[in-house]
Amino acid sequence: MLIISLSVLSNSRSYGAEEEIANFVFGDSNVDVGNNDYIVSLAKANNVPYGIDYGGPTGRFTNGRTIVDILDLAQTLGKFGQSPPYLAPTTKGSVILKGVNYASGGAGILNETGSVFRLYNMGAKKILVTNVGVIGCIPYERKLNLCLGNQCAANPNQLAQSYNVKLKSLLTELNNNLKGSNFVYGDTYGTFNEVIYHYQSYGFENVNSPCCSNNPWDKSGSLLLCSPSASVCCDRSKYAFWDPFHPTEATNMIIAKRLIDGNISYISPINIRQLLNS
Template identity: 30%
Template sequence: MASLLCWCLEAVLVAVLAVVGGVSGQVEAATPRRELVPAMFVFGDSLIDNGNNNNLPSLAKANYYPYGIDFNGGPTGRFSNGYTIVDELAELLGLPLIPAYSEASGEDMLHGVNYASAAAGILDITGRNFVGRIPFGQQVENFKNTIDRITENLQSVDVAQALARCLIFVGMGSNDYLNNYLLPNYNTRNEYNGQQYANLLVQQYTTQLTRMYNIGARRFAIAGLGLMGCIPNILAQSPTDSCSDQVNQLVQPFNANVKAMIGNLNANLPGAKFVYIDITRMMKDILVRPAAYGGQITCLPFQTPCPNRDEYVYWDAFHPTSRVNVIMGRRAFNGDESIVYPMNIQQLANLDLQPNNG
């Protein structure tokens, strides 16, 4: 979740941008294509929130300038200058941009709903320093409410068959570290070591994902945590402007547990398919390839934002630029097994699940 100070970590992304096509400084629109899935349902935090916190009594909001400066709708509540990773994925899947749960109604829901909430975590207690937020458990409850509402208007069999073909995108866990474990006003660090905390998180994660499966979801893309020790907020706390190995090592057990969880869920939930998106690997690729780095540049709300935004990795203290989100979305969609495992999202969307399990 962003503070009032907006930080941009500069990086010359020429090598990476050339791979995904073009270095013009503009985010290219994805090629229109047929709908690969009926809908996408999104769960997460500020990395993919698109406005669910706008009307909450919350300090975690981004519905003001310069957020959305490069987005067609302006400031919508996205914690980015433009697209999030799920915006790019929606286009690649042939879907319209997915509406926020707080704004979706009627036919708006038929292509999916975004339940993500800035400051939210896997644990209900996470993010309380920002007051209002929608924890993962409540997001899943909102998903159930959506499916119940759709089922009221359609045959339940039809809804079940369609839901089994929909994509479920989940990106949770960042705030459970940044706005829980690493904060001095939480007692979590005194109660759990790093491995114990990762175990706690993934136990709860498993419970909620299984609940979604029981509602009828079958195709899941689960995003791991990135290089959290290298985000500008953490860099700003370093006297040498270097990544925190301590923070990076802290979250490693979580990613390892999530990978193991995905293997277990694939083995034990008939008809389901879970894939893991390796955000750490993606960010390493992006950060290692650039030839040079600049300093941190402050971009205060309502003032002039960072220029040449497509040459930056981070838009603010916590969130990537739209350009990086587009890169990650495309890699998750069609990348190899080093990036998304055991198959990419395009393959997941085209997968034939067994009829008796779907």
């Protein structure tokens, strides 16, 4: 599942003071920046080769940066800094006021739904919510359905599409009913689907199997995440998926760029740049 709730919180202005922009993130392992390092969970990314292109493992479930890392650090935005994991010992006091990442591997949709309403009631009016991605195309699902060959699993994708239609409708309703709100819908499904079916135009060579592969993946069908003994592809930029569940930094970069400057085919009714300047 790929779902991100990214909230941009504008603090109240005081006379002569500049507007404060804070970035609060809720989601699952696709945007976890290390929260799972501090909880009891089977979902961990604190071992090599995770973070191989990020200076080492940090709890991010990819080889490098997550989507929100790229959004946070985008020099073209220049509005806010990188959001630290909420559970990190150093995330306290004034640090929290500048934005926090609450995302956790294994988190569910219902948790994020409540978070969005709480943020709105606390003053957050600019909120980006991305839909569920092409879960039927992740290597995990392909391995469960070997008879599909290079095709994606239809049922998971149909469920995702059904949910996404209702999510978009809900956000439109919230924009109409919550005074001053600006909910933006990011179509992660559409972007990733485009990458899967037109991968060569994006510079990818492999969109079916993970770059990081435990040996049993290829022999006995094991679906474990990347272990320290796993084999890793030489060029991560040629793979859409890092492990059986998560995209590579290269894929995250494509999605992030579409969220920042994409047209209404990828993010609506406005993109992140327009949202921040509104």
